[in-house]
Amino acid sequence: MTQETKPHVNQNTPTRGHVIIDDVSIVFSGRNAETTAVKNASAEIKPGEFVCLLGPSGSGKSTLLNAVAGFIAPTSGAVRIDGEQINTPGPDRGMVFQQHSLFPWKTVLQNIAFGPRVSGRGNSTPLHEARAFLEMIGLSKYADSYPKELSGGMQQRVGIARALANYPSVLLMDEPFGALDSQTRAMMQENLVSIWREFGTTVLFVTHDVDEAVFLADRVLIMSAGPGEIIKEVKVPLARPRGPETIASAEFVALRAACLDVIRVESLKAFERQNE
Amino acid sequence: MMEAFRRNRRSYLLSAGSVSFMLLAWVLVTSTGLANELFLPGPQAIWDAFVKAAVKGYQGSTLLEHVGVSLWRILVAFAIACVIGIPLGILMGASRDAASILNPFIEFYRPLPPLGLYTLLVMWLGIGEESKLALLFLAALPGIIITTVQAVHSIDPVYVRAAKALGANRATILREVYLPAAGPMILAGMRISLGFTYTVLVAAEIVAATAGIGWMIWDAAKFLLSDVVIMGLIVLGLTGIALDMSMRYLGRLLMPWTR
Amino acid sequence: MTLRNLLMSTLLSAGLATSAVAQDKPEKVTVGYLNLVNAQLVTKNLGLVQKYMPGIEIEYIKVGGGGDMLRAIAADQVDFGGLGNPPTAIGVTRGLPIQGIMVLNMLDYVEAMVVRTDAGIKSFKDLEGKTLAAPFGSTTHYLLLQALADEGIDPASMKILDLRPNDIAVAWARGDIDAAWYWEPNLDKAVQDGGNLFMTSGIMASRGYPTWDVGVVMNDFAEAYPDLVEAFLKAECEGIDFWINNPAETAKIIAEELELPLPDATRMMGGTGMVPCDEQLSAGYLGSTGDIGQFADTLVATSEFLVAQDRLPKQLTREDYEAFLKPSYLESAVAE
Numbered sequence: 001m002t003q004e005t006k007p008h009v010n011q012n013t014p015t016r017g018h019v020i021i022d023d024v025s026i027v028f029s030g031r032n033a034e035t036t037a038v039k040n041a042s043a044e045i046k047p048g049e050f051v052c053l054l055g056p057s058g059s060g061k062s063t064l065l066n067a068v069a070g071f072i073a074p075t076s077g078a079v080r081i082d083g084e085q086i087n088t089p090g091p092d093r094g095m096v097f098q099q100h101s102l103f104p105w106k107t108v109l110q111n112i113a114f115g116p117r118v119s120g121r122g123n124s125t126p127l128h129e130a131r132a133f134l135e136m137i138g139l140s141k142y143a144d145s146y147p148k149e150l151s152g153g154m155q156q157r158v159g160i161a162r163a164l165a166n167y168p169s170v171l172l173m174d175e176p177f178g179a180l181d182s183q184t185r186a187m188m189q190e191n192l193v194s195i196w197r198e199f200g201t202t203v204l205f206v207t208h209d210v211d212e213a214v215f216l217a218d219r220v221l222i223m224s225a226g227p228g229e230i231i232k233e234v235k236v237p238l239a240r241p242r243g244p245e246t247i248a249s250a251e252f253v254a255l256r257a258a259c260l261d262v263i264r265v266e267s268l269k270a271f272e273r274q275n276e
Numbered sequence: 277m278m279e280a281f282r283r284n285r286r287s288y289l290l291s292a293g294s295v296s297f298m299l300l301a302w303v304l305v306t307s308t309g310l311a312n313e314l315f316l317p318g319p320q321a322i323w324d325a326f327v328k329a330a331v332k333g334y335q336g337s338t339l340l341e342h343v344g345v346s347l348w349r350i351l352v353a354f355a356i357a358c359v360i361g362i363p364l365g366i367l368m369g370a371s372r373d374a375a376s377i378l379n380p381f382i383e384f385y386r387p388l389p390p391l392g393l394y395t396l397l398v399m400w401l402g403i404g405e406e407s408k409l410a411l412l413f414l415a416a417l418p419g420i421i422i423t424t425v426q427a428v429h430s431i432d433p434v435y436v437r438a439a440k441a442l443g444a445n446r447a448t449i450l451r452e453v454y455l456p457a458a459g460p461m462i463l464a465g466m467r468i469s470l471g472f473t474y475t476v477l478v479a480a481e482i483v484a485a486t487a488g489i490g491w492m493i494w495d496a497a498k499f500l501l502s503d504v505v506i507m508g509l510i511v512l513g514l515t516g517i518a519l520d521m522s523m524r525y526l527g528r529l530l531m532p533w534t535r
Numbered sequence: 536m537t538l539r540n541l542l543m544s545t546l547l548s549a550g551l552a553t554s555a556v557a558q559d560k561p562e563k564v565t566v567g568y569l570n571l572v573n574a575q576l577v578t579k580n581l582g583l584v585q586k587y588m589p590g591i592e593i594e595y596i597k598v599g600g601g602g603d604m605l606r607a608i609a610a611d612q613v614d615f616g617g618l619g620n621p622p623t624a625i626g627v628t629r630g631l632p633i634q635g636i637m638v639l640n641m642l643d644y645v646e647a648m649v650v651r652t653d654a655g656i657k658s659f660k661d662l663e664g665k666t667l668a669a670p671f672g673s674t675t676h677y678l679l680l681q682a683l684a685d686e687g688i689d690p691a692s693m694k695i696l697d698l699r700p701n702d703i704a705v706a707w708a709r710g711d712i713d714a715a716w717y718w719e720p721n722l723d724k725a726v727q728d729g730g731n732l733f734m735t736s737g738i739m740a741s742r743g744y745p746t747w748d749v750g751v752v753m754n755d756f757a758e759a760y761p762d763l764v765e766a767f768l769k770a771e772c773e774g775i776d777f778w779i780n781n782p783a784e785t786a787k788i789i790a791e792e793l794e795l796p797l798p799d800a801t802r803m804m805g806g807t808g809m810v811p812c813d814e815q816l817s818a819g820y821l822g823s824t825g826d827i828g829q830f831a832d833t834l835v836a837t838s839e840f841l842v843a844q845d846r847l848p849k850q851l852t853r854e855d856y857e858a859f860l861k862p863s864y865l866e867s868a869v870a871e
Contacts, residue, residue, distance in 0.1 A: 069441060091443030101438045105456035105533045114452075119443025146533040166442060314609065314629055335845065336691075395705075402711045403696065484668070484696040484706070495697065498602040498672040499846040500609070500629045 007132045007164070007199075014048030016082055017169035017202030019068065021045075024077035026063050036227035037063040040077075043221055043230060047169075050196060050203045052213035052220045054259060056267040060228025061206045062174055068204060069095050069172050081170060091119035094163030094201075098175040100155055102147040108158050109134060109143040115166040126165075133161040136195070153184040160192065164199065171196075173205045177212070186244075189215055193242065210259045214252060215242060222262050225270035232262050317503040322510065325503040334504065335495060337487045343515060346477060346489040349405070350519075353412030354473055361417050362462060365424025366454050375425070386418040390476050394483070403484035415476040416469050423465020427458035460534050463527040467520055474516050489515070560760065563592040564767075567604060567613035569748060570597055572719055572803040573640035575617070576792040577785055578774030587766035600699070602672055608633055614756045615767055617748050619674040624837040627859045628847050632754040634861040635830070637768055638815045639748040643737030645806030646675050646746070648716040649707075649730040656714060656733060659683060663692040665713040668706060671697040674746040675716040677840060678739045685742070719803045720795055737806070745833055752864075761864070768868040772812035779809060813869050816862055824866060827857040834859070 026038040037060040045051050055061040066072040068079050070089040079086040081093070089095075094115075102111050113130035115121070134140050137157040139150075147155055156176055163171060177185045193216060196203055207213050213220045214236055222232040236255055238246055246252055299319070305311045306318035313321075329339040337345070368375040385393075394411050401407040431454060439453045481490035489512055496504035528535055566584065568575045578584060585593050596613060598604045601622030607613050608631055617639050618626060626633060650656040654665065659682060669676040683690050698706060700721040706712045707725045714733065715725060726732065736746050750771065757764050778785045782804065790800035815821050822828025834856040841847040 071437060071440075089437070089440040091441070093441065095438065095441035097434055097438065099432075099434055101434045103435060103438070103453070103456070105459065105531065114439075114444075115442035118439075118445070118448050118452075121443070148533070162442070314631070398702065399705055399709070402709050403698065403702070403706045404711070483702055484698050484711075486694075486696065491697075495671060497606075499841075500605060500625055500631075501846070501848070 007129070007136055014200040014202070017045075017047045018082050019043075019045040019170055019202060019204065020080045021064070021068070022078050022080065024064065024067060024074040024079060026060070026067060026072060027075040038067070038074075039227035039229045041223075041228065041230050042077075045170075045202055045204060047202055048200045050193075050205065050216060050218045052217035053204060053206045053223060054210065054213040054220050054263065055208060055223030055228065056225045056263060056270045057208055058270055059223040059225050059266065061208075061223050064223075064228065065172055065174055065204060065206045068170070069093055091115060091121055091166040092169050094166055094168035094171045096156070096159050096163050096171070096173040096176045098178050100147065100152075102155055102158055102162070104147050107144050107146055108139065108150070111147065111158060112162045112165050115162060119166055121166045129165055133165050134158075137161045137191075151184075152180055153188055156180065156188060157191065160195065164195070164201070168201065170202045170204060173203065175206055175208070178207075178209075185212075190243065192216070193240070197240065210256055210263055211247070214238075214255050214259060215247065220259055222259060222266075225266040226273065231266075234259055314500065315502055317506065321503045322507045325501075325507040326511075329492075329504065329507065334492050335486070339489075339511065342487055342489045342492050343511060345487045346481070347515065347519075349408055349412060349480065349488065350470075350473060350477060353409045354416050354470055356409075357413050357416035357420055357469070357473075358466060361420035362424050362455075365421040365462075366428055366450060366458065368421070369425040369428025369458070370450060370454055382418060382421055385414075386422070390415045391479050394479065398483055407483070408480045408485070411480045412473050412476060416473040419469030419472055420462075420465055423468070424458060424462050427461035427465065428454055430461065431457040456531070459531050460527070463523070463531070467523050470519060470523060471516070474512070474519070477512070560588075560591055560763065561614075563594055564588060564615070564763065565594045565596060565613045566767075567596045567598045567607050567616040569601075569604065569617045569619075569639075570599055571640075571748070572645055572789060572793070572800075572807050573748065574774040574778040574785075574809050575639060575771065577777050577788050578771050580788045580792055581774065581777070583770035583773050584767060587770045588763060591763075600670060600673060605631070608751070608753070611753065614753055616751050618751055619748050620746055620833050620837045621672060621674060621677045621841065623749055623751075623859075624834050624841055624856075625672075625847060626751075627834065627856060628838055628841075628849065628851050633751040633859070634754060634757060635749040635821070635859055636752050636757075636764060636861055636864050637750040637771060637812070638810045638820050638830075639750050639771075641740065641808030641810060642674060642718075642746040642748070643740070643806045643808050644732065644735035645722075645803055646678075646716070646718040646736040647722060647732045647806075648675075648679070648714060648734040649722060649725040650714040650733040651710075651712075652729050652731050654713045659686040659688055662714060663688065666694045666696065666711065668696045668698040668703045668712045668715040668717070670699055670703075670717060672846070673717075674736065675718065677837060678736055678744060678746060679716045680844070681744050681840065682734065682739065719806065720793055720799065723799060723802070735806075737808075744836075745829070747830070747833070749830065757861075757864075764864045765868045768812070768865050769871075772868060775809050775811060778804075779811065812865060816865060816869065821860055821862045821865065824861075824863045827860050827862070830860055831856045 021041055021043040024038055024041045025036065028035045028037055041064055053061045053065065063072060067074050068086065070086045070093070073087065103114070106114065109127065109130050112133050113126040116126040116129045131140070131143065134143055137160070139154060139157060142150060142154070147158070150158065159176065177188050180188060189212065205216060217236050220234040220236060221230050222234065223229065224231045234255060238251060303319060306313070306316060326339070333339070334342065364378065368378055390411055393414060394407070397407040397410050401410055435453050435457055436449060439449050444452070478490035478493055481488040482494050485491035489508055493505050493508035493512070496508065568579065579595055596607070598607055601619045604616050604618055605622050605626055608616055608626065616633070623635065656662060656665070667679070669679050680690060696712065700717045703712070703715045703717050704721045704724050707715060707730070708728060740746065752764050786797055786801045786804060789795065789804060790797045793800065810820060816823050818828040820828050821830055831853055835853050838847060838850050842850045
């Protein structure tokens, strides 16, 4: 067997990862009342597309993401990926969480190798696979370190590598950079985009940060403040690769303003509802 | 780093100071005749009893043999309690049904004093090693189960979700997520439980033992050999500390991420 | 409460305490008695000590065995107590502040070795390889080892376990042990359950190893209240006389005190030797002031044995054990 030095990357036009969110509503029944977290959400994400789900806090964007991940069953409607209805979590969808979710008891290498090992996905032995991914994110020398020895940004890079090591058709990201400082955050965003361009995986990225959404996405879906409905779709035709100069461009500023107008109204609604 | 060292040095100094003070008080009180030698022999008498028990032995066994027998009893009983208690605790922590089935028994027997059970154990299991091991086992078990359940409950659910999203099945999650995530807290529970088991040792060795550090203390007390009693208690205390330290060492070995 | 009031009441209570000590009699006398069959149960049941100590509260404390009694004495929890010869030898050698003032009882077949009938034990030699039990440090443990030594048998050739009498009963019922040397009221349970008596403490006494329980008083108490020691002895002597003269009545009392069937109480009485007080002053027992009797020899022999057993650090002279025995109180009590 040859030593794998790079992850096995599909350079052709992606064919997997076609996500259909079909009229999904999610209702939580509490002790006294029912809360509608997501209401009649419908969307289609093409294979290889990068879509950001943008909304104020409490807009149900994370709930919708969890339905795609299979952690929450929709009350009505369905999520289908490549024609298969989603009922449970599975290794075809890689998940990156907001908080630290690396297993503290496993080394960085063992964390990345976990998915390929338990799911049987991947192209070579789990440890070889993991080494290749570690090299890709530039953290090879931390292979035998424990997560707590890494900075927050490094940990989140490992989290992305761990999710990708299963070669998922969709990468689901729940505000993954929310806890990072702005410098690290900008670096991580560029890093993520270059990895995504290499892998061609479909990405569904949840954020409440308008700049982040516009910088990363091909398309931004904006959700209303509770009950969460997808109220607007903003296409982002900005050229790639994007960098600091992109943010300064008039096009970026205009797109950002378009999103911000909607978000501001929704945030205000959410704020007023809290004070009722 | 420097700061930590200074703090450590300060606490070492304080510990050494308090121990020296105790020893000095002991020497003073015994050498001036303030304390009745029958109840509190001086350090020299304790040392003599130690040397005698170590070299000549006490009632047919050397001190090392007494300690060995007791450690064997403790460790066997404790190991069985861990092998049964930790998986049981993980199961009860992870499954509400398992907890509902097992909780009534554990909640009922946990507050019972182990000594109250001993008479029954002797009737059921006889006067041999079985009843002694059973008593120590029963002393160790509830602490291990309860801390394990608590440890599992305090696991951050994000780890379980991450493992599920990566394609792990239930058995893998129990083994590779619940067990290591709860590990540090389980170890803390094990240390407390081992300490409690240790306190039951003398009681366990009262009935029909002919060796063991607990039996030695019990036997010597009957003959007013307070030098042997105090020497035995010191040995018991020191081996207890040694056991606890080796548990911590074992913990660092098994759970290198906690270092 | 003001400071002055506090001061006053403190002084007052201190004054009361002082005056109590200064009185010629204590408020309370505590008698520790052993859980076995002897005339102390009669004295207690008939309230004789109370009769001889009017106006003083009498408290009886039941003590399980010699080891517990030694601890009670060491902790100054009793004024009067009772001890078998091995614990007496231990207590005297270790300098406990006690003196022996009377013979509580001589041990006959109330203490005996029971062997399992189907174990085929016909001689001490047959015990080799068997499992035996005795409460360590007791009179029976002492006699067991003495008997083995006399027969030239190594105790290591058998398994001798340290069990308390009630644990012996449990172990016997389970079949864990082949033989046990212990005492009533648990002894009979083993006899009824496939056992027979192989050796008694009475037979060992005739071989030169008498075992007995001696009544003791704390030194401080005897010094402060010599008349109360005498009163105590008068009460106990009356109990002994009652035992000897009214066996049927006594059996009823024993049965009541130990919650036993009457026939059992009668049998156990037969296994216990009660010595009339005047006889206790003869050479076979306490002896008299200036001419201490055989009890001192028993203590010497018991101490020698315990030293050989490594359970006593040192051996005292006969004079030391003689000093422990104080027949003078009994002499005055009998003389009156």
